[in-house]
């Protein structure tokens with residue numbers, strides 16, 4: 044088991060950028076993510092969601108508090124993470140398969156062609172393996188970005204607003220794919236999103252964050268079995284969770300309605 048195979052424990056993590064008079068991005072934040080769990084983080088812009096992700100990934104250090112993964116303190120970049128951003132960051136001059144295999148080249152790992160093909164199959168883009176990114180729709184490009192992130196079987200998958208640039212229907216389809224991956228890939232997933240429905244649909248737990256400095260206002264268990272179908276969003280149990288999240292945002296003035 045790699046160091047990322049264990050729980051992620053955040054203990055009173057704080058982040059201030061730029062010294063004493065700087066931006067207080069994250070207040071004292073404590074949380075635990077279990078291995079294999081999918082957690083969504085939903086909160087207003089600028090509340091520290093991306094900061095939180097960077098801190099867990101070891102790309103930035105907390106000002107106070109500690110982060111441990113599998114019992115080991117995070118003191119530098121965590122190697123075992125696949126990351127997906129809003130922009131897919133595909134290389135236009137490489138084929139789809141060439142893009143998915145890029146991490147193998149960088150890490151000098153051989154024999155991952157089968158894994159790459161499997162992932163493209165699972166993400167329903169196998170027919171485009173030889174195509175170039177410019178030939179694909181936004182949703183397909185993002186599927187390729189997800190396949191690339193999963194190539195080396197990371198134990199952590201971080202997605203930072205991955206579907207925000209997609210049209211609403213494509214986004215729904217990506218939500219279905221992402222929750223499916225959660226059952227086929229043994230990966231602990233952290234999904235940052237502004238969509239309440241997406242946060243619930245894709246996750247086992249939703250962290251609701253306050254405005255800056257970011258703190259966790261609520262930690263909500265999402266009990267629905269997988270695989271999940273889109274019709275789930277219309278059930279009373281699902282809408283009740285959505286209401287609970289919306290009420291947090293209304294109480295704190297993030298949403299006025």
Ligand code: ADP
Pocket residue numbers: 060061066068086087088089090091092093094095255
């Ligand atoms: P979110 O992802 O929730 O939109 P971020 O984590 O990106 O929020 O940012 C939280 C706050 O910290 C914002 O006010 C942002 O301007 C500030 N911030 C983020 N990164 C830096 C940085 N490298 N230096 C200074 N301030 C930053």
